[in-house]
Amino acid sequence: MKQAPEADAAGLFSGGEYMAYTALYRKWRPDTFEAVKGQEHIVTTLKNQMKSGRIGHAYLFCGTRGTGKTTVAKIFARAVNCEHPVDGNPCNECPACRAILSGSSMNVVEIDAASNNGVDNIREIRDEVRYSPTEGKYRVYIIDEVHMLSTGAFNALLKTLEEPPSYVIFILATTEVHKIPITVLSRCQRYDFRRIGSETLFAHLKHLTEEEGIEAEDKALRYVARAADGSARDSLSLMEQCIAFHYGEKLTYEKVLDILGAVDTQVFSRLLRCILSRDVAGAIRLLDEVTVQGRELVQFVTDFTWYLRNLLLLQTTAEGEDALEMSEESLKALREEAEQVDIDSLIRYIRICSELIGQVRYAAAKRVLIEIALIKLMKPAMEQNLESLQARVSELEARLDGGETVQHSAARPGNTGVEPGKQEPASGVPLESVAEQPAGPVVELTEAEYEDYQQLIREWDQIVAGQGRLIGSLLHGTRPSFEAGKGFCIIFRDGFACEMMQIQERLEEFSKSVSERYGHKFTFQAVLYAQGQQEPSIVRGSRLPGIEMEIQEAES
Structure with missing residues (x-):
């Protein structure tokens, strides 16, 4: 009898004949719980249920694509029907396991809810579950993409989910658990499948290429693992794409970048x-x-x-x-x-x-x-x-540290001996243009306030230089002033700097710094002046602090 030639990794017979090719993600689909990667929290729970015999009647597997939902469902379906389970795993050798693996078993029914989402489809299931399995222990229904069921189909499924026969197990799988009605969620044991780590996927790809006899750089495999974004199926599909394009060659990082449309x-x-x-x-x-x-x-x-x-x-x-x-x-x-x-x-x-x-x-x-x-x-x-x-x-x-300065075109007030209502012109501003501008308001200060103001004017640059980096940069180009009803102010011409300085913590920090410098309390407010707006003219007045009335001499 002629011996059949062995197939190589590409699916070719050594005699030159072709055989049916099996995609990598199907060929390397796990057949035991131990072979499932990255979902230890789920497979451990299911194995313990198998060992203890505490098997539920409805399970909900949710998670992103390619994380093992359908694979675990099929392993669990074999395990509950296996004649000789080993440590909670199916043996994959008994007649029940072989029938389920080949797809010929009547005990395991896979339904794609995307194309079978009507009420009639669910009613067929409800009628079928009345009959116990002819062989094996359980009839298992695996409904994939269950979120695609219509509202009527979900309602038809509810009663069966709540009180199914003892020999029926439902396993619902979905990538969009938020679309599942709460009435269905409450009747299922929910298991969330995590995205698989890139290191776990890399190790899986490394083992796969060694078994398949494919030479590949670790750097290339790591990139494929990361590009899969936590999906084992996507990692194998991408890997298969790269292998097919450079069949017979070593798979390098540059080749993977070229195939996947990535850049270095x-x-x-x-x-x-x-x-x-x-x-x-x-x-x-x-x-x-x-x-x-x-x-x-x-x-x-x-x-x-x-x-x-x-x-x-x-x-x-x-x-x-x-x-x-x-x-x-x-x-x-x-x-x-x-x-x-x-x-x-x-x-x-x-x-x-x-x-x-x-x-x-x-x-x-x-x-x-x-x-x-x-x-x-x-x-x-x-x-x-x-x-x-x-x-x-x-x-x-960074600009200030580099020596760059900010030029302000605003006129600088002449508050040291200039008559009220008049301003000293800014550098480069014609006297005629200053004369045309409306005069700013006149503010009279008490003797003590005026002395404080004059001291601030003389030492303002030193005060600003003594602040922290941020506050110092915000105060660059500003001047102190005084406004009726507000008290001491910092006049800004830059809206952004004023907005940043108006934060209460910064104003308090600056006021505290000035108060410590002069030994008595100062409180400042940040005020934005528009282009061309005149600053107040500060003069020494005779009013007492807190007294705003005229004193009239009584008639004798």
Whole structure:
């Protein structure tokens, strides 16, 4: 009798004949609880139920795609019907297990709720469960994507779920548990399947390639594991795609990037440098290069977000390098990048990119959305949230540290001996234009208030220089003043600086600093003056503090 030739990893007979090819995710589907990766909290519970005989009548398996819901359901269906279970696992050798594995068993019924979601389909199940299994212990119904059932179908299922025959088990699987009615949830044991960690997927891919005789770089396998986003089935599908394109060749990191439409980290380094230098044109040109190369834009944004996350890890934790799992050469380059950007900016970049991923996934004009986001990264003024305000303050501080000064065109008041209602002209402002401007209000101070005011005027630059970095930068270019009903004020011409200084904690901190300097209490308010608005003219008056009445001489 002629012996059948053995098949190789590609599904080819050594004699040149073809056999039916089995996809990797089907070929490597776990057949025991121990083979299920990343769901130990679930398989341990189900095994203990098998050992103790405390088997429920309705289970709800929920989680993202490719995390093992249907696989565990099939293993459990075999285990409850197995004639010789081993430590809670099916033996996969007895007639019952073999029949279920081949799909010929009448005891296990798989239903796709996406295409069988009507009331009539559920009524058929309700009629079938009246009859006990002819062989085996349990009749198991696995309903996949159960959230697709209609409202009527759910109502038809309720009674059977609540009081099923002792020999019936329902296993409901869904990726959208929020669509399941609460009346169904309350009748099931719920198990949440977690996303599988990239390290677990990497180990699984490593074992798979060794068994299949496929040569692959660890770096390539790690990228496939991360691109799968916690899905074991997706990792095997991506792996199969890469193997098919480069069949017979060693699978390298560069080849995986090319197949999956991804880009190398050097591109992200270039993009980050463009962002930090505010080079909008350079960032747009780089995005054009990525687009011309045919790279997947959603994957590009996702990978750039991970790149920023790696920079953040390096900056925030001493164990960050261990968590990155990359070569020393790549780590060195990443360290250099991390030194150029502060933590607050990284958090803001990651937030914007994370929001972009959700927006661009289903957008028609993906590139336009990405370009807007890149400009937003480089222009904090486009946003009005606190993170962006902090970014603008940091930018202002950097400019001041670099020796750059802010020029103000507002007139500076002549409060030291100038007649009330008149102002000294600012540098470069024609006297004629000052004369045309309306005079500011006249404020009379008591002797003590006037002395305090004159001292503030003389030493204002020294007071500002003695503040912390943030408050000092906000007070740059301001002047002290006094307004009726408000008291001592800080006059701002920059709306952003005024808004940041109006925060109560900052005003209190500054007031405390000035009070300690002069030995008595000062309280300040931050006031914004519009362009051309005249500051008050401060004069020495005769009024007593707190007395605002005229004193008339009594008639004799």
